[in-house]
Amino acid sequence: MNTKIKELRKEHKLSQEELALAVGTTRQTITSIEVGKYTASLVLAYRIAHYFGLTIEEVFDFSDVEEL
Amino acid sequence: MEQFKKLLRTRIAVNLFGGLFILACVIIGAVTVWPAATNFSSFHLGFQVGLTTVVEFFLIWGSIKYLRVLGKEAELKKLYYEENDERTRAINEKTGGNVLNACSLIILTAGILAGYFNAVVFFTLVACCVFLSVTHKILYIYYSKKL
Numbered sequence: 001m002n003t004k005i006k007e008l009r010k011e012h013k014l015s016q017e018e019l020a021l022a023v024g025t026t027r028q029t030i031t032s033i034e035v036g037k038y039t040a041s042l043v044l045a046y047r048i049a050h051y052f053g054l055t056i057e058e059v060f061d062f063s064d065v066e067e068l
Numbered sequence: 069m070e071q072f073k074k075l076l077r078t079r080i081a082v083n084l085f086g087g088l089f090i091l092a093c094v095i096i097g098a099v100t101v102w103p104a105a106t107n108f109s110s111f112h113l114g115f116q117v118g119l120t121t122v123v124e125f126f127l128i129w130g131s132i133k134y135l136r137v138l139g140k141e142a143e144l145k146k147l148y149y150e151e152n153d154e155r156t157r158a159i160n161e162k163t164g165g166n167v168l169n170a171c172s173l174i175i176l177t178a179g180i181l182a183g184y185f186n187a188v189v190f191f192t193l194v195a196c197c198v199f200l201s202v203t204h205k206i207l208y209i210y211y212s213k214k215l
Binding site: 020 | 156
């Protein structure tokens with residue numbers, strides 16, 4: 001899943017470590033989410049979006065998700 | 069965070085008590101059982117000494133790590149996040165982490181006890197334990213790269 005986390009992080013001049021500590025996870029998890037290898041849980045997605053003052057849909061790209 | 073501090077204090081107590089208990093068992097064994105143990109291999113006895121040393125090292129290292137972190141709020145938070153990280157939990161679940169660890173421990177204990185009766189069984193069970201541990205590590209590395 002694509003995300004805008006990297007761009008948002010650079011806008012706010014945050015390192016991965018700083019963002020990880022702010023949202024209660026590890027740097028490795030943030031890295032994996034940014035490269036699209038790992039899909040964050042609802043709670044973590046909410047925390048990341050909330051940290052940047054955005055909605056989950058504005059941070060995470062759901063266009064790849066199949067319509068049922 | 070208070071709950072986590074309490075958990076760390078409990079772990080420190082368990083580590084220290086466990087370490088003392090294991091050391092006491094080995095010392096009692098070395099003094100009473102091993103001198104009379106003429107029919108098992110020196111490898112078996114040496115293996116127990118080596119294993120005890122490693123276990124003691126990790127128990128002491130763990131205790132020091134937790135003691136160091138208890139006084140520092142920032143490091144405590146970092147440790148809490150590392151231990152409760154969802155990706156790490158997902159990797160552990162995929163690799164059967166807790167089950168494999170428990171099986172390895174049980175097999176190792178059985179191997180050590182069996183070694184007092186039959187050396188072949190001892191070596192077989194230790195080899196099983198090593199194989200399980202290596203398999204777990206390989207799977208952990210694979211899923212760490214994948215996720």
